[in-house]
Amino acid sequence: MQQTVNVVGIGGSNRPRSTAEQALRVALAEAARRGAAVRVVTGPELAMPLYGAAGSETSPQARRLLAAVADADGIILASPAYHGGVSGLVKNALDHIEELREDTRPYFSGRAVGCVSVAQGWQGAVSTLSALRDVTHALRGWPTPLGVAMNTAASGFSPEGQCQDPRVQEQLETVGAQVVEFATLRALSTAGAVAGDRGV
Ligand SMILES: Cc1cc2nc3c(=O)[nH]c(=O)nc-3n(C[C@H](O)[C@H](O)[C@H](O)COP(=O)(O)O)c2cc1C
Structure with a gap:
């Protein structure tokens, strides 16, 4: 039986x-097109106090992020x-993942992670x-x-949110597809292991 996998974008x-x-x-x-339940944590949702401050x-914001990652x-x-490097806003959000160190799946364990950077030049x-x-x-x-390194000096997005460079669009979609593929395989292997434990 095909399981729906959860994918979170941060x-x-x-x-x-x-x-x-x-x-x-x-x-x-693309992850949604392939059947994943997706959610996004972006913009003001990422604006949380500096990690480590009381x-x-x-x-x-931190609680929502941590719940979304734990569920993903x-x-x-x-x-x-x-x-x-990574912007302070994104890095601070990622620093908060420390709070998942004792989760059943600590940090990002067992999860495929697609990475995308955007910059006004290739070096950055x-x-x-x-x-x-x-x-x-x-x-x-x-x-x-x-992973995708996108140079916004070379291409941007249409008002509909399509990347103007079809090759970059395809790369971004491939990242979404690879995350879903890995998540689905993991879900199937975990379900198989559980069934095996029960002698099914
Ligand atoms: C504070 C700051 C630092 C930046 N540093 C770099 C950099 O080192 N290299 C680079 O290529 N672009 C740099 N940029 C440009 C951004 O990476 C680029 O405009 C990016 O597309 C903006 O992303 P956004 O539209 O998601 O905000 C910088 C922009 C800002 C505001």
Whole structure:
């Protein structure tokens, strides 16, 4: 029996319809097209107190983020390049994942993580993509084979949210597809292991 997998997208910036958010939504739309239940944590939802400050982990934004990640079978991260790395807004949200260290699936364990960076040049796009994949490893997630480094000086998005460069559009969709593929395989193997335990 096919199980519905949950995919959460995290990223963007404070700017409404930021390019990082639009890139994230393209990848999520493909995940949804492939049957995943998707949700997105972006914009003001990411604006939470600095992690480590008193009570930061219990802010409403942090609680919503942590619940969404704990519930997720797959994750997609998208960040603009800020001075060669992940933006403070996105990194602070990711720092909050520390609160899931004792979860049944600690941090990002067992989850495929698609990573997307946007920048106004290749250097920042590539270094930020690499940083997101390093964070994913540190959080025990499985970076998808394909990540996307998007140069917004070369292409942007149409008013309908379609990437103007069809190759980048396809890459973003592939990331969404790979997250769902891994999540589905994991769900099937976990269900098989449980059935095996019961001698079914
Ligand atoms: C504070 C700040 C730092 C930035 N640093 C870089 C950078 O190091 N390299 C780069 O290519 N673009 C840099 N940019 C440009 C953004 O990465 C780029 O405009 C991105 O597309 C904006 O993403 P957004 O639309 O999701 O906000 C920077 C922008 C800001 C505001």
